[in-house]
Amino acid sequence: MGDKADVWQGTLALMVLKTLQVMGPSHGYGIARRIEQTSGNLLSLNYGTLYPALLKLEQEGAISSEWGVSENNRKAKFYKLTRAGRKQLDREAQEWEQATAILARFLSPAEEA
Amino acid sequence: MLKLSVLWRRLRGALGAAPADDELAAELESHLQMHTDDNLRSGMTPEQARRHAILKLGGLEQTKQAYRERNTIPFIEALLADVRYAWRQLLRSPGFAMTAVLLITIGIGANAAIFTLVDFVLIRPLPFPEPERLIKVMEKHPGYSMMELSPANYRDLKSANTSFAALAAYNSNPMNLVGQGEPLRLEGASVTGNLFSTLDRSALIGRYFSENDDKAGAPGTVVLSYALWQTEFEGDRNVLGKSIFLDNNPYTVIGIMPPDFHFPSRETQFWTTFKFQEGDYQDRGNNDLSGIGRLKPGVSLTAARSELTLIAARLQRQYPKENKDVSVTVIGLRDDLSTQSKVLLKVLCGAALCVLVIACANLANLLLTRSLARQKELSIRLSLGANRRHILRQFLSESLLLGVAGGASAVGVATVALPLLSRLVPNSLPTQQVPPVDLRMLLFALSLTLIIIILFGVAPALWACRTAGFGGLRVGVRTGGAGHHRLRSVLVIAEVAASVVLLISSGLLIRALWKVQSTDPGFRTNGILTLHTALPFPKYDKTSTRDQFYRKVLTDVRRLPGVTDAAYITALPMTWRGGIWPVIVGGRDQIRTEGNSASARFVTPGFYATLGIAIRSGRDVSELDTADRPYVAVVSESFARRYWPDEQPIGRHFGFAMHDREIIGVVGDVRVRGLERTSEPQVYLSYQQVPDGWLTYYAPKDLVVHSSQAPQSLLPAIRQIIRTADSTQTISDVRTMEEIVGGETESRAIQMRVLIAFTAVAILLAGLGIYGLLSFVVSMREQEFGIRMALGACQSDIFKMVLRQGAVMAVAGLLPGLALAYGAARLLESLLAGVRPADLLTFSTAAALCLITTLLGSLVPALRAVRTDPTAAMRVE
Numbered sequence: 001m002g003d004k005a006d007v008w009q010g011t012l013a014l015m016v017l018k019t020l021q022v023m024g025p026s027h028g029y030g031i032a033r034r035i036e037q038t039s040g041n042l043l044s045l046n047y048g049t050l051y052p053a054l055l056k057l058e059q060e061g062a063i064s065s066e067w068g069v070s071e072n073n074r075k076a077k078f079y080k081l082t083r084a085g086r087k088q089l090d091r092e093a094q095e096w097e098q099a100t101a102i103l104a105r106f107l108s109p110a111e112e113a
Numbered sequence: 114m115l116k117l118s119v120l121w122r123r124l125r126g127a128l129g130a131a132p133a134d135d136e137l138a139a140e141l142e143s144h145l146q147m148h149t150d151d152n153l154r155s156g157m158t159p160e161q162a163r164r165h166a167i168l169k170l171g172g173l174e175q176t177k178q179a180y181r182e183r184n185t186i187p188f189i190e191a192l193l194a195d196v197r198y199a200w201r202q203l204l205r206s207p208g209f210a211m212t213a214v215l216l217i218t219i220g221i222g223a224n225a226a227i228f229t230l231v232d233f234v235l236i237r238p239l240p241f242p243e244p245e246r247l248i249k250v251m252e253k254h255p256g257y258s259m260m261e262l263s264p265a266n267y268r269d270l271k272s273a274n275t276s277f278a279a280l281a282a283y284n285s286n287p288m289n290l291v292g293q294g295e296p297l298r299l300e301g302a303s304v305t306g307n308l309f310s311t312l313d314r315s316a317l318i319g320r321y322f323s324e325n326d327d328k329a330g331a332p333g334t335v336v337l338s339y340a341l342w343q344t345e346f347e348g349d350r351n352v353l354g355k356s357i358f359l360d361n362n363p364y365t366v367i368g369i370m371p372p373d374f375h376f377p378s379r380e381t382q383f384w385t386t387f388k389f390q391e392g393d394y395q396d397r398g399n400n401d402l403s404g405i406g407r408l409k410p411g412v413s414l415t416a417a418r419s420e421l422t423l424i425a426a427r428l429q430r431q432y433p434k435e436n437k438d439v440s441v442t443v444i445g446l447r448d449d450l451s452t453q454s455k456v457l458l459k460v461l462c463g464a465a466l467c468v469l470v471i472a473c474a475n476l477a478n479l480l481l482t483r484s485l486a487r488q489k490e491l492s493i494r495l496s497l498g499a500n501r502r503h504i505l506r507q508f509l510s511e512s513l514l515l516g517v518a519g520g521a522s523a524v525g526v527a528t529v530a531l532p533l534l535s536r537l538v539p540n541s542l543p544t545q546q547v548p549p550v551d552l553r554m555l556l557f558a559l560s561l562t563l564i565i566i567i568l569f570g571v572a573p574a575l576w577a578c579r580t581a582g583f584g585g586l587r588v589g590v591r592t593g594g595a596g597h598h599r600l601r602s603v604l605v606i607a608e609v610a611a612s613v614v615l616l617i618s619s620g621l622l623i624r625a626l627w628k629v630q631s632t633d634p635g636f637r638t639n640g641i642l643t644l645h646t647a648l649p650f651p652k653y654d655k656t657s658t659r660d661q662f663y664r665k666v667l668t669d670v671r672r673l674p675g676v677t678d679a680a681y682i683t684a685l686p687m688t689w690r691g692g693i694w695p696v697i698v699g700g701r702d703q704i705r706t707e708g709n710s711a712s713a714r715f716v717t718p719g720f721y722a723t724l725g726i727a728i729r730s731g732r733d734v735s736e737l738d739t740a741d742r743p744y745v746a747v748v749s750e751s752f753a754r755r756y757w758p759d760e761q762p763i764g765r766h767f768g769f770a771m772h773d774r775e776i777i778g779v780v781g782d783v784r785v786r787g788l789e790r791t792s793e794p795q796v797y798l799s800y801q802q803v804p805d806g807w808l809t810y811y812a813p814k815d816l817v818v819h820s821s822q823a824p825q826s827l828l829p830a831i832r833q834i835i836r837t838a839d840s841t842q843t844i845s846d847v848r849t850m851e852e853i854v855g856g857e858t859e860s861r862a863i864q865m866r867v868l869i870a871f872t873a874v875a876i877l878l879a880g881l882g883i884y885g886l887l888s889f890v891v892s893m894r895e896q897e898f899g900i901r902m903a904l905g906a907c908q909s910d911i912f913k914m915v916l917r918q919g920a921v922m923a924v925a926g927l928l929p930g931l932a933l934a935y936g937a938a939r940l941l942e943s944l945l946a947g948v949r950p951a952d953l954l955t956f957s958t959a960a961a962l963c964l965i966t967t968l969l970g971s972l973v974p975a976l977r978a979v980r981t982d983p984t985a986a987m988r989v990e
Contacts, residue, residue: 028140029147047144047169048176051137052183059119059183072150076143077136 012053013062014096017081017089020063025080027070028054054079062088123186137180141173192510199510206483210515213479217519217565219874220472222526225558227465229527230534231458232557233548239447240373240544242313243407247446248417250280250404252425255438261400264393266428270404270441273424276417277406281308283377284401286385288359289649289843293345298647298845299359300380303387309336311407312376319353319368326367327386333364334386339372341382359385360649361841376543377403397435401691405446418443446543453789454539456944457864460618461537463937464871467611471878473565474604474611478882480569481601482889484508484577491577505574512570520562524555536863601886602922608882609926609963610933612875616959617934618941619868624955625946626861634854635783636686637725641850642824643685646835646842647814654806656740662838663717663800663813669834675822680720681800681813683713686783687853688846692811693793697768698756711752711794712785713770715803715813721747721780723819724850731763731778738777738799745799746774749782752794769796770808788857789946817850824849861944876966879926883919883970891915891974899983908979915978919971920964927963931956 019034020026026034031054032047057063062085070076081089145166152162170176181190203210238244251259252266262270262282271280286303289296306327315321317339326334335357337346346352356363364385375381387393408417425441484491491504528550535547646666653659663681670679683692693710718735721728729750738745746769753762753776765776774796785792800813820827828847835842891898898911938950948955 027143027147029144033151046171047148048171048173048179051140051176052179055180055183059122061118070143070147072147074143074146074150075139076147077140 011096012049013057014089014092016050016053016057016079017062017085018093020079020081021086021089025068025078027068027076027078029076030070031079057085060088061085120186123184124189134177134181137177141170141176145170192506195506195510196514199507199514202511203514209479209483213476213515214519214522216472216476216479216878217516217562218522218526219878220469220476221520221523221558221561221565222530223465223468223871223874224561225523225527225554226530226534227458227461228557229531229548229550229554230537231462232553233544234450234458234538234542235455237553239542240314244447245445246278246408246410247312248277248406248408248414248443249446249449250406250421251442251444252400253440253442259442262402262404263397263399264387264389264402265395265397266436266439266441267402267404268394269428270421270424273427274406274417274420276408276412276420278409279307279311280404280406281305281311282387282402282404283308284403285377285381287647288383288385289361289647289841290345290357290359291361291649291841291843292358296841296843297345298645298843299341299382300378301359301383301385302377302381304384306386308376308384308405311405313407314371314374316368317371318350319366321368321370322384322386327388329388329390331386331388333359333362334367335359335364336368336370336384337366338370338382339374342369359383361652373545375545378540378543379546380540397432398695406443414443414445449541450539451541452943454537454860456941457537457860460622460941460944461864461867464615464618464868467615468871468875469561471608471611471875471882473569474608475878475882475885476565476569477572478601478604478885480512480573481576482885484573488577495578501578504578505571508574508577509566509570512566516562516566516569519565520558523562524550524558527554527558534863534867537860598890601889602925605879605882605886605922606926608875608879609923609967610930612872612879613927613930613959613963614934614937615868615872615875616962617931617955618937619865619872620955620959621938621941621945621948621950621952622861622865622868624948624952625944626858626865628948629788629858629861629946632784632788634686634788635726635781636850637819638850638854640819640821640824641724642818642820642827642831643846643848643850643853644816644828644831644844645814645846646816646844648812648842650809650812651806653812654809656801656803656805659812660801662842665838666816666834667717667719669837670816670818670831673820673827673830673834675820676827677819677821678719678723679816679818680723681717682720682815682817683715683811683813685815685817685850685853686785687787687857688815690786694770694796696752696756696796711748711769711796712792713811714795714797715800715811716747716797717800717813720797720817723817724783725819726783727781729779729781731776733778734797734799736801739801740804742802744772744774744802745777747778747780747797748776749780749795751782752796753779755794770798770811772802774798788854876962879963880966880970883922883967884973886922887915887919887971887974888977890918891978894978895981898978898981899985902981903983911981912975912979915975916968916971919967919975923964923967927960930963931960934959 015035015038016031019031019038023030023034028050029047032045032050036043036045054063054065058065058079061082063079064082065077065079068076068078145163148166148169149159149162152165153159157165167173239247241247250262250270252262254260261284264282267280267282271277274280281304283302283304286301288299288301290299291297304322306322306324309316309321316336319336321336322334325331337352342348342352352366353368355366357366358364370384406417408414421441421443425436425439429436429439494504495501531550532547538544538546538548648659648662653662667679667681670676683689692713694713695710716734718733720726721733731747734745734747746767748762756762756767757765762776762779766773767776768774780795780797783792783795784790785795803811816831818824818827818831832844835844901911902908934956935951938945938952942950
């Protein structure tokens with residue numbers, strides 16, 4: 001476990017939104033697997049923490065849910081982005097890129113200074 | 114907005130509106146199945162696959178918990194859990210819960226009802242814009258605290274003052290409405306053209322009067338009350354502009370006032386204008402106007418008073434004869450209530466507070482007992498690590514439940530009780546009759562409830578935590594701690610004291626009521642039917658026309674079976690306090706000096722026989738005392754005594770009501786002004802001896818019939834007789850004489866009933882308080898009693914010991930109670946009708962009642978103590 005990073009506070013929601021944008025409507029398990037795969041198995045994700053995050057996003061109106069049938073014919077609850085969710089994703093992604101860019105400048109070897 | 118909707122969803126989750134738990138379980142189950150499927154495909158055994166899936170999820174229950182915290186608001190959920198727990202606790206001791214709720218209901222209910230009544234009558238602004246600027250203006254005469262204005266003085270005050278933005282006048286002017294079905298007697302008011310603008314209330318439909326409507330010679334116009342419009346005109350808007358006939362004169366309806374407009378009194382059904390002519394301003398002694406003014410903004414009542422006093426002084430100099438000693442007084446419209454009705458309400462307020470104190474003391478005792486019984490439970494919980502805040506929250510939840518239940522039922526009780534109290538709202542208050550149940554009452558009840566919840570939730574919790582903390586486990590339930598015991602005794606003693614105050618106050622008021630009721634009114638009250646036939650003018654201007662009507666009605670009524678006698682009079686005793694004239698004896702003009710006036714009433718022959726008033730000497734007026742004969746008068750004993758103390762009054766002459774009169778008879782005094790007021794001497798005049806069109810206001814209106822049958826049974830026949838005499842004549846105010854006299858003490862009687870109810874509750878609660886405390890003490894000392902008995906104490910010793918403890922508390926409460934009651938009685942003195950505040954009978958009866966109650970309360974615990982089985986008692990623990 002030691003070399004795997006924990007999910008930082010607040011980034012999980014962004015990952016969920018991005019995953020839903022890329023994959024389209026999907027169920028909790030699918031989202032969890034996808035996040036792990038995307039991170040190149042570098043993230044250690046307790047799948048259980050996903051559900052409160054999904055609930056929070058749904059309460060905020062960023063995603064909506066309905067029951068459906070999975071690719072393997074299992075009953076599952078499917079989540080999809082709402083319009084508000086798409087906007088939130090754009091905004092947060094931009095903020096995040098900005099933040100990482102700033103941090104990257106700090107951390108990269110000083111050239112001009 | 115976003116935040117709010119999230120909060121709302123979470124709140125719904127907390128209150129269980131969203132069925133989240135089952136859905137999450139289903140979702141997680143589907144998650145596990147899918148994960149297990151994948152694991153199986155990668156070659157795990159079924160058990161491994163499932164176990165790995167659960168592990169990866171991070172535990173099923175932990176996930177559910179995290180989810181729940183997100184879905185709800187943990188604080189509220191904890192509170193709800195506390196409340197649910199408290200609810201179960203209370204269900205386990207329903208006796209305690211019901212008693213507590215009942216105590217809160219009694220305490221708050223009594224106070225909410227009385228508060229609403231008092232607020233309505235004494236505090237709440239009257240339903241006019243800026244009501245604090247509305248001021249009544251009255252004349253002040255020697256011997257009278259207030260007197261109506263004469264039109265001339267009204268005009269002078271109005272033109273000379275600078276304090277008022279407007280000054281208006283009005284008086285009562287009932288008239289007969291004919292042409293709308295049955296002829297109807299209506300209560301109405303004559304007003305000056307500026308009255309409505311002074312009050313600053315506009316009409317609901319149409320308009321109110323302008324100054325033009327009030328000019329001499331202007332066509333008749335009338336404004337209707339909402340109630341009259343609804344009942345007599347079915348709320349038809351087309352009535353505007355139509356003519357209606359009042360006392361046979363046409364009036365055009367110009368407006369309808371709103372439903373909550375009542376002025377000058379609740380009974381007023383219509384308004385017409387005075388249309389004063391110059392002649393109306395001649396007589397400065399004709400006091401029949403009430404004045405009401407609106408102060409200019411920024412002018413104080415005191416400033417207005419001193420200005421009007423100055424003007425009155427100037428008028429005295431200007432008209433030294435007519436205005437001799439006449440001053441002017443002002444009073445806020447809000448404060449124009451009789452002292453009696455104010456004191457009545459204040460007494461009820463005090464009584465309700467006493468009930469609250471007693472109920473709370475009982476409640477406190479109840480809760481103390483309960484927390485004592487739970488001491489062991491709390492000690493265990495505290496030592497197992499429950500924190501104090503949690504325990505406090507739990508106590509609060511319980512008192513919250515009890516308080517809300519009690520407060521809600523108290524509002525219910527108050528709402529039901531209010532209409533019963535509405536007779537305590539004085540008729541003169543220009544508002545509706547029944548105080549409304551509104552936000553003010555709810556807020557009052559709510560704040561009382563909150564105080565009780567916090568006081569009785571926090572205090573026992575703190576107390577329980579403190580005692581339970583220090584080795585509460587070691588201490589048995591039996592030793593309650595001395596401090597605790599003392600507190601409970603003090604509470605019971607306070608209950609006894611408060612109930613003694615109530616007992617004595619209501620005892621004194623009962624005595625006062627009896628005393629007033631046993632006052633001899635001076636006439637017979639049983640078997641007498643009275644009704645009002647107000648003859649309209651100018652139709653009945655001629656005295657002879659009226660006489661025909663009276664004679665016809667009286668002759669026919671006297672023929673009815675069972676009727677022993679019947680007569681007509683201007684106004685019956687206790688129905689009209691006006692009609693007071695100065696008496697001129699020996700040519701000296703004794704205008705308005707105190708005591709030199711008498712009430713004038715015109716009567717038909719037979720009035721004294723009908724009402725059982727004794728004729729002391731001389732004779733009754735007779736049919737022969739006609740207009741062309743010398744004007745005669747029958748006077749009351751007090752009249753004769755005043756002017757001819759040692760001489761024979763018969764045959765004497767005096768000037769009265771614009772004519773010289775010769776005394777032909779002396780009769781017993783009656784209480785014209787009511788049972789509790791002193792009345793002027795009475796002068797009765799022959800109904801025939803008045804010039805046409807004079808003093809028409811004094812034309813006899815009240816028919817009195819004495820019969821051996823139940824008075825009401827005569828009514829249909831009498832109605833028929835009056836209809837035959839004049840088919841358009843109205844009949845109103847049908848009452849028995851008993852009802853008229855009973856009306857004098859009605860508000861007292863109602864107040865007393867409320868007070869008796871409060872007192873009964875109080876004394877019962879005090880008795881129960883003593884009973885509860887002693888039972889507890891006895892159960893605590895059971896072991897001690899057992900030992901004493903084993904060592905040879907006899908049963909009577911134990912019995913006396915318990916009784917003594919009850920008696921000590923009773924006496925400890927009784928003594929301060931008696932002192933407080935004396936103080937209260939002094940405050941009540943104006944209501945006591947002459948009963949002394951330190952009335953021995955009342956005080957001793959109350960003390961005895963209090964002791965008997967406490968004795969009864971102590972008896973059961975004492976008997977239980979006596980029955981203690983020594984061996985069983987010592988074996989406990």
